[in-house]
Amino acid sequence: MGLPSPKRVLLRRAFFDRPPQTVAPDLLGKILVHRIGDTILSGRIVETEAYLGLDDPASHAYTGLSAANEVLFGTTGLAHVYLIYGLHHCLSISAHAKGHAGGVLLRALLPMEGIDMMSRLRGKPGKTDAGWLTGGPGRIGQALGINRSTHNGLDVTRKASTLWVADDGFGCGSISITKRIGITKAADHPLRFVCQQV
DNA sequence: CCAAAGATCTACT
DNA sequence: GTAGATCTTTGGG
Numbered sequence: 001m002g003l004p005s006p007k008r009v010l011l012r013r014a015f016f017d018r019p020p021q022t023v024a025p026d027l028l029g030k031i032l033v034h035r036i037g038d039t040i041l042s043g044r045i046v047e048t049e050a051y052l053g054l055d056d057p058a059s060h061a062y063t064g065l066s067a068a069n070e071v072l073f074g075t076t077g078l079a080h081v082y083l084i085y086g087l088h089h090c091l092s093i094s095a096h097a098k099g100h101a102g103g104v105l106l107r108a109l110l111p112m113e114g115i116d117m118m119s120r121l122r123g124k125p126g127k128t129d130a131g132w133l134t135g136g137p138g139r140i141g142q143a144l145g146i147n148r149s150t151h152n153g154l155d156v157t158r159k160a161s162t163l164w165v166a167d168d169g170f171g172c173g174s175i176s177i178t179k180r181i182g183i184t185k186a187a188d189h190p191l192r193f194v195c196q197q198v
Numbered sequence: 199c200c201a202a203a204g205a206t207c208t209a210c211t
Numbered sequence: 212g213t214a215g216a217t218c219t220t221t222g223g224g
Contacts, residue, residue: 051205058205068220086217088206105205138206148219183205 008166013157016076016095020050020102021191023095027104027165028195029172031112032091034144035162039117041144043109043134045165046172046195049180051092053101057185061101071153073101079163081141081152088138089147093156093165107181107192109134111143118143173197 051059172195
């Protein structure tokens with residue numbers, strides 16, 4: 001029983017056809033979903049950062065088009081998955097106005113479905129604390145089983161990708177905006193968005 | 199070719 | 212609070 005489950009709809013490509021600093025706050029409250037076989041792993045997005053492309057020294061797109069960052073140029077709504085410090089797979093989604101480049105890094109989720117598989121993937125079965133499980137870009141990658149070779153370039157506006165973003169209408173109550181974390185260049189811009197209430 | 203840095207996390211002092 | 216892990220990509224010689 002209980003309340004009816006809210007209907008989830010896929011985000012459309014047009015959602016991502018806007019500057020990253022506009023898309024990043026709008027992604028708060030949306031749901032990232034990864035299907036592995038019959039198992040669904042999902043969580044509500046509660047922290048994002050915008051990376052502005054060619055004009056942003058902190059962006060992976062700053063130095064221009066290359067094999068490593070091609071997802072950030074061209075079609076929007078694609079998964080940009082990269083390995084950082086040789087250890088952590090992080091997920092961002094390409095977002096920019098036509099003719100530009102850029103993306104939005106997913107920094108934290110509130111886990112929804114598949115929590116025990118997430119805790120297993122994180123290496124401590126049974127440990128389900130949300131902050132530990134999916135609080136941080138590297139933790140999201142590990143908890144959801146995301147890696148560059150499998151997921152880089154997937155279209156998150158299509159369920160067939162097995163990795164997608166949906167909207168169940170809940171959104172995010174109040175948003176706080178701060179400087180971005182973990183960067184040394186262009187560190188002073190207010191481009192980090194955190195969901196305070198869900 | 200080699201060196202260095204990187205949109206990070208964990209463990210240990 | 213600081214250091215170590217571990218590897219891809221980039222920039223300099």
